[in-house]
Amino acid sequence: MISLASVEQVEALLEEHGYIAERSLCTAVFLALRLERPLFLEGEAGVGKTEIAKTLANALSRPLLRLQCYEGIDRQTALYDWNYARQLLHIRLREAGRVDQGDMGWEKRVEDEVYSERFLLRRPLLQAISTTPAPVLLIDEVDRSDAEFEAFLLELLAEFQVTIPELGTIRASEKPLVILTSNRTRELHDALKRRCLYYWIDYPTIEKEMRIVTAHVPGLAQALTHSLCLFIQRLREEPLYKVPGLAETIYFAQALEALNVRVLDEAVLRDTMGCLLKYRDDLELLTGESGRSRVANLLAKV
Ligand SMILES: Nc1ncnc2c1ncn2[C@@H]1O[C@H](COP(=O)(O)OP(=O)(O)OP(=O)(O)O)[C@@H](O)[C@H]1O
Ligand SMILES: [Mg+2]
Incomplete structure (x- = not known):
């Protein structure tokens, strides 16, 4: 994985990949990488908030995982869900092939099977803590989500770990570079902002x-x-x-x-x-x- 030793290197790498940034923004990126802190970017529409996350993933040769926020977004869409259709099909197939009607352990075994990794749908947040090399996680337009989802994000960003009752705890071995963006349709809570480095991207000179x-x-x-x-x-x-x-x-x-x-x-x-x-x-x-x-x-x- 590419690691950057100075703010100048960040500036040069971004420029090489077509993104022109002020020194202050490069400093924020450098610190986000060095201190392993999320970077929270605010600014008017079209000033380059989303683009910097894409460029960084590309320039650092890291996967980009993007979570586009919207009103009503919930944990199932953002973190993980079970593939119910495949689970049902699996149960049907097991039932069809069942030989011993008196087998008491059968139900428990099938339940364990359908709640295994095979039937888990990894959404961007879960992927972000279980992918190597550590990806760039873009949580785009976070101001569109509601307060409940924001509280959940706060928890995730504090721990970089998730507990799935049926599978146990999954923890990131390397922290992803997290970039949150907002168009300020509403203010985010101080608790979330406190976790992040903040940068306001202005219209360019x-x-x-x-x-x-x-x-x-x-x-x-x-x-x-x-x-x-x-x-x-x-x-x-x-x-x-x-x-x-x-x-x-x-x-x-x-x-x-x-x-x-x-x-x-x-x-x-x-x-x-x-x-x-x-x-x-x-x-x-x-x-x-x-x-x-x-x-x-x-x-x-x-
Ligand atoms: N600093 C920059 N260097 C090079 N290109 C840029 C820069 N900033 C923005 N762009 C270009 O401008 C376009 C708009 O940027 P982007 O989509 O990142 O804006 P945004 O701040 O995310 O806007 P919105 O709030 O509407 O989502 C991008 O497609 C990108 O090509
Ligand atoms: Mg954008």
């Missing part, structure tokens, strides 16, 4: 955004990359319902490349605004009556 665009769309001329990033930075200051994130910047850059655009002007923007804005009200704000002067204003600063 112009320099960072340009580096990301260059990494994703290397064919785009530097001057155009500069003006499109500057335009998006200014656009984020407008009173939009949904501010464009990095995913939108990348789509936009790809669109400009595909259309062979050389200069960012009003006509180009009018035709490609759908790459950046995904709500009618936001589009209206820039393309409606007063929109023209807004766009002209934004372009004048580019």
Whole structure:
């Protein structure tokens, strides 16, 4: 397994795999690895929270296990369940082949069989503590789960072990690198936050955004990359319902490349605004009556 000796190494490895990160974020990653602490990432949509977990798994040659949280997610979906259909089938087959009706130990034996590893469905959290090499465990959008599930996560992250009544206790031999993300649709409890290193990923600076665009769309001329990033930075200051994130910047850059655009002007923007804005009200704000002067204003600063 690849181990990282310094913050600089984290920075270089991430960049090598296409993820551009500030030093402070690299420091948080380094500490999460070194101190074996979960890393809790918050930030607006599309700033690179999910992507860093994927990149780290790839860069560290570790398996990625992803638990996508949602309202109502429970232990069975997150941790383990029994394969009831296969268990039933197994019992039927055993019944069919049963020879001695007077065999008193039969039921107990079949019960032991159906509650064995063979019939266990390992969900991401159980996989995370029983996989080697230690994986990267991404617990994505944890703010969507409810408080009860959060309490259960807290327990798991404290111990990295799970007790399955029928099988016993399973404990991680190496701790996975845990990355939790949240869009802050609700605040998480202090108890969970206390277990983690916390990092807020902000919208990127112009320099960072340009580096990301260059990494994703290397064919785009530097001057155009500069003006499109500057335009998006200014656009984020407008009173939009949904501010464009990095995913939108990348789509936009790809669109400009595909259309062979050389200069960012009003006509180009009018035709490609759908790459950046995904709500009618936001589009209206820039393309409606007063929109023209807004766009002209934004372009004048580019
Ligand atoms: N620092 C970065 N370096 C390179 N690419 C990045 C970076 N941050 C984001 N991206 C790109 O932007 C896209 C959006 O990032 P990602 O899906 O990780 O956002 P997110 O914060 O998880 O958003 P959401 O809250 O909507 O899930 C990714 O597909 C990735 O390609
Ligand atoms: Mg995400």
